[in-house]
Amino acid sequence: MKRHLIPSLAAAAALALLTACGGSSGASDQAAGGTQTIKVALWNYATTPEFKAIIDGFQTANPTIKVEPVDILADDYAEKVTTMLAGGDTTDVLTMKNVIDYSRFGTRGQLIPLTDEAKKLDAAKYPGLSSYDLEGKYFALPYRQDFWVLYYNKTLLKQAGVDESKLKNLTWEGYATLAKSLTKGDGGSKVYGAYQHTWRSIVQATSAAQTGGDLLSGDYGFFKDQYSMTLDLQKNGTLMPWATASSQKVTYNTMFSTGKAVLMPMGTWYASTLLADTKSGKTKVEWGMAPLPQRAADGQVTTFGSPTAFAVNKNSKNSDAAKKFVEWASSEAGAMAVAKAGVTPALNSQQILDTYFALPGVPNGDVAKQAFKPGKVVLEMPVSDKSSDVDQILTEEHELIMTGEKSLDDGLAEMSKRVKSEVR
Amino acid sequence: MAVTTLSAGTSRRRSSTWIGWSFILPNFLGFAALTLVPVIAALALSFLDWDSYSTPRWVGLDNFERMIHNDTFWTALKNTAYYAVGHVPLTLCAALGFAVLLNQKLRGARFFRTALFFPYITSLVAVAVVWNMLLSPDLGPVNQFLRAIGIDSPPGWTTSTTWAMPAVIVASVWRDLGYYMILYLAGLQTIPAELYEAAEVDGANGWQRFWSITVPSLRPTTFFVLIMLTISSFKVFDLIQVMTEGGPGRSTLVLSQVIYREGIVQGRFGYSSAVSMVLFVIVLTITLIQFQLQRRSER
Numbered sequence: 001m002k003r004h005l006i007p008s009l010a011a012a013a014a015l016a017l018l019t020a021c022g023g024s025s026g027a028s029d030q031a032a033g034g035t036q037t038i039k040v041a042l043w044n045y046a047t048t049p050e051f052k053a054i055i056d057g058f059q060t061a062n063p064t065i066k067v068e069p070v071d072i073l074a075d076d077y078a079e080k081v082t083t084m085l086a087g088g089d090t091t092d093v094l095t096m097k098n099v100i101d102y103s104r105f106g107t108r109g110q111l112i113p114l115t116d117e118a119k120k121l122d123a124a125k126y127p128g129l130s131s132y133d134l135e136g137k138y139f140a141l142p143y144r145q146d147f148w149v150l151y152y153n154k155t156l157l158k159q160a161g162v163d164e165s166k167l168k169n170l171t172w173e174g175y176a177t178l179a180k181s182l183t184k185g186d187g188g189s190k191v192y193g194a195y196q197h198t199w200r201s202i203v204q205a206t207s208a209a210q211t212g213g214d215l216l217s218g219d220y221g222f223f224k225d226q227y228s229m230t231l232d233l234q235k236n237g238t239l240m241p242w243a244t245a246s247s248q249k250v251t252y253n254t255m256f257s258t259g260k261a262v263l264m265p266m267g268t269w270y271a272s273t274l275l276a277d278t279k280s281g282k283t284k285v286e287w288g289m290a291p292l293p294q295r296a297a298d299g300q301v302t303t304f305g306s307p308t309a310f311a312v313n314k315n316s317k318n319s320d321a322a323k324k325f326v327e328w329a330s331s332e333a334g335a336m337a338v339a340k341a342g343v344t345p346a347l348n349s350q351q352i353l354d355t356y357f358a359l360p361g362v363p364n365g366d367v368a369k370q371a372f373k374p375g376k377v378v379l380e381m382p383v384s385d386k387s388s389d390v391d392q393i394l395t396e397e398h399e400l401i402m403t404g405e406k407s408l409d410d411g412l413a414e415m416s417k418r419v420k421s422e423v424r
Numbered sequence: 425m426a427v428t429t430l431s432a433g434t435s436r437r438r439s440s441t442w443i444g445w446s447f448i449l450p451n452f453l454g455f456a457a458l459t460l461v462p463v464i465a466a467l468a469l470s471f472l473d474w475d476s477y478s479t480p481r482w483v484g485l486d487n488f489e490r491m492i493h494n495d496t497f498w499t500a501l502k503n504t505a506y507y508a509v510g511h512v513p514l515t516l517c518a519a520l521g522f523a524v525l526l527n528q529k530l531r532g533a534r535f536f537r538t539a540l541f542f543p544y545i546t547s548l549v550a551v552a553v554v555w556n557m558l559l560s561p562d563l564g565p566v567n568q569f570l571r572a573i574g575i576d577s578p579p580g581w582t583t584s585t586t587w588a589m590p591a592v593i594v595a596s597v598w599r600d601l602g603y604y605m606i607l608y609l610a611g612l613q614t615i616p617a618e619l620y621e622a623a624e625v626d627g628a629n630g631w632q633r634f635w636s637i638t639v640p641s642l643r644p645t646t647f648f649v650l651i652m653l654t655i656s657s658f659k660v661f662d663l664i665q666v667m668t669e670g671g672p673g674r675s676t677l678v679l680s681q682v683i684y685r686e687g688i689v690q691g692r693f694g695y696s697s698a699v700s701m702v703l704f705v706i707v708l709t710i711t712l713i714q715f716q717l718q719r720r721s722e723r
Contacts, residue, residue: 079688086476104691108477243583244563246671247556388690400673403583422495 036321037066038092040310041081043074049272049341050144057337058328065321085110088315092322096140096309099131100391103383105311106132111139112312112319117327126330128307128346131379140311142346143329144338146267147305148206149371150175150293151274154286154363156182156191156262167290168367175263175293176229179238182262193238195261196230197252198245200398201304201380202265203230209304209378210295216382216390218419220412225295227401227408234402242402257283265292267305272342275361288363289371301374306381307346344372389423463704469697476693487698496674497682497699503589504678504703507664508657510593511600515653516646518601523608524638537609541602548599552666555595556582582668585675592676596663600656604649611645612638647718651711658707679703 042051055067070091072080078101081094085105094111096102105111118138123129128142152167160182170178179193196202203226208215213222233239240250240261253273255261268289277283292303310326312319328334335345339356353372357364381387394415401411470487474480491497522540526533543551558566559581570578579587615638623633639646661680664670670677679699687696 082691108475110477243561247560247582396673399671403672405585405672
């Protein structure tokens, strides 16, 4: 707190300027004996199993290339990579954590074009590939594709006498009724029928995907049904109040893995956490996966999600080896390695699904298999230069609606007004 | 003869100037590299459009124009002023009050001094998390206490747009008061005991002694505390970032957060530098006004 008058961030920005001019005298990358070393920027290496799976697999397939992970804290990933690139960093491969950051790096010419490599992939088998299309050019190849499903606690469901098959074709209305009936107890021993994490996407991206609404449009009437249901469930005590979850920084993993909530809409990435925690004995929860509830029970499953990709840094001194790595990660062999780590790969095929469901601990009944074949996966947030500004506004107004500081109608009107007037 | 004396004097003066410079050199180098150059760079950046990779583009006053028409900037400016208006006087009074109290020969005064200083050296994230727990709308001890004494609908604190800022101010006062209390304690040691003895002989009571001796004698300390507090209030970032992240909505969003979001998160370093220049000018102006007032009151 005892810094000088000057905002330290200005200092950071200027330092970045200085270092950018200096360029980077990166370590010598060509080691003796013809082996090459490439560096891969990634996050939480110890707790994100697919990174190690991909790196190990790639090194086995390419013994002359050594891969060195550059581990970054997940929460700071985008900021850290931005700062690194500003300093002329030569880390060869950059993981694109989300498509908004990707479009930022891509349009600013920080990544090597991979259009030819992308064209080699069968778009029908890579549902996430089109998200990386920046006016006909590709700068990254997806290796992983997450989408949202409904997790449920098998033990608590059985205790309440609800058959799992009921979840196979659930509507949001059915979800609300079921969650209400599953809520039990009071105070510290309360079990919530459902837990919806504090993120805006649970309400907003679901609405957008299932009604066909556009999150960047500035007209948000299509959020209304989903918000009404969520606010109603919060009011009657079926959901933990948003304000409590937010101020206590409640983690969804705690809510679900300790049996504090029976149903929980969440991304497929959570399955790999559950698998790892079950294996290490951290949790004993009996869990299952069902398709995300729908607006109508017509058998069509529409959900939302995001792909994750690898890209090659423009400053890379080993761009050929780096490209090889990126291509391998999204190939069939890479997808197998990812699936074996309990993560959903970008490549979608029956063989991959079989590999995934054969893993010990993965729930593999009908309901889970249904959950893994969504009819349509809509991108969580459309890619545009306006995405991050719109995201900020939608997040702020989401907080106000969920804490009851603004009525639903006022909140939706304010979202529209702000997106239309503030986003340029 | 006269000439040699003169030149000897000049060279002595010159060499002592050099010695003087060499003493402040290490500090000045650090200041120049880490503060002065970046500030000048930030000033230049505020007229550029720069995303940290591509070639900067001269945009003149565009960044400032965008800022003036941006609702979020004005909200953040208002919130920053609100925070400062709450934080500065409260911390000042609390620090002075505790310093006077703990300057007496009480049992356990040392213990309480340490206890009050502790928050200042505690990890900020821990402070923010604990305050969030205390102020939790349903389960927090603060609201449970308020309910117990008959307030049916206590405020939602960090989850309410009305109460979030007061909550943040209270937490920051608690955190900062220890440091300023130590400054005041040091100031109190310099007041000669004879003044109090004389006042006592003249029959002045406690309040009269406080207002007529303690407060005026502490004026230099108060001035220093006031300047430091004002500057730190306008620069507040960390506690708010951890406690509320500027929320709910934008009710606790302050200028430093706008600078961070626009610069580090969004990569708009030009715009972000423009906002930081505005913050710099505000802090500079207020500090100059305070110096002016201090000079006038000394006359």
